[in-house]
Amino acid sequence: MLSIKSIKKDIIAVCRLMYEKGYISATDGNVSVRFQKHEMLITATGTHKGLLKEEDIIVTDLEGNRISGQKKPSSEIMMHLKVYEKCKGISAVIHAHPPICTAISLTNSSIPTTFTPEVYISFGRKIPVARYATPSTSEVPEAISEFLPDFKALLLARHGTLTMGKNLWDAFYRLEKMENAAHVFLLAKHLGGAEPIAEEKLKLLDQLFH
Numbered sequence: 774m775l776s777i778k779s780i781k782k783d784i785i786a787v788c789r790l791m792y793e794k795g796y797i798s799a800t801d802g803n804v805s806v807r808f809q810k811h812e813m814l815i816t817a818t819g820t821h822k823g824l825l826k827e828e829d830i831i832v833t834d835l836e837g838n839r840i841s842g843q844k845k846p847s848s849e850i851m852m853h854l855k856v857y858e859k860c861k862g863i864s865a866v867i868h869a870h871p872p873i874c875t876a877i878s879l880t881n882s883s884i885p886t887t888f889t890p891e892v893y894i895s896f897g898r899k900i901p902v903a904r905y906a907t908p909s910t911s912e913v914p915e916a917i918s919e920f921l922p923d924f925k926a927l928l929l930a931r932h933g934t935l936t937m938g939k940n941l942w943d944a945f946y947r948l949e950k951m952e953n954a955a956h957v958f959l960l961a962k963h964l965g966g967a968e969p970i971a972e973e974k975l976k977l978l979d980q981l982f983h
């Protein structure tokens with residue numbers, strides 16, 4: 774079992790990577806990690822994720838009540854709580870605004886996953902788009918609810934991404950792969966488009982990897 778101290782270290786490292794990779798700017802984004810059975814650590818609202826400090830991470834219970842920390846938890850806390858409520862195997866949640874995924878989310882279309890085997894193996898048949906929801910309101914957990922616990926990566930329409938994982942690094946790798954898949958797809962589109970992998974080859978990947 775990881776200590777609160779080591780989870781905070783990991784959250785700071787992941788937030789810095791997200792900032793350096795351009796997945797968030799200024800105070801955007803939020804990250805949480807489930808701790809033991811009934812608590813979570815979550816980034817505080819209004820904090821710069823590239824410069825995050827230990828005191829910028831709050832401990833709450835799984836109803837969102839603050840247990841320790843001076844600051845206010847992220848304004849998207851309800852989205853994180855909804856994931857932990859519906860997904861028993863998930864222990865970390867990352868919300869970010871990576872530019873290519875976010876641009877695709879403006880068109881309300883999903884990121885295709887059937888163009889390269891790696892993306893298909895990682896994400897299956899689709900990375901769905903949750904309908905537009907006003908940030909920080911109960912519309913957000915309502916919009917993501919229908920995709921839980923089946924999907925570990927979602928686009929949030931006109932907003933950004935939500936990735937989940939069995940631990941924080943698992944959720945971060947999923948975010949990295951998702952933005953990379955979106956980028957490659959966009960480049961292929963500019964080059965004149967691409968065909969998906971043939972159905973029988975997808976079935977073979979299913980047999981081997983899913």
Ligand SMILES: [Zn+2]
Pocket residue numbers: 801802868869870908932933
């Ligand atoms: Zn956001």
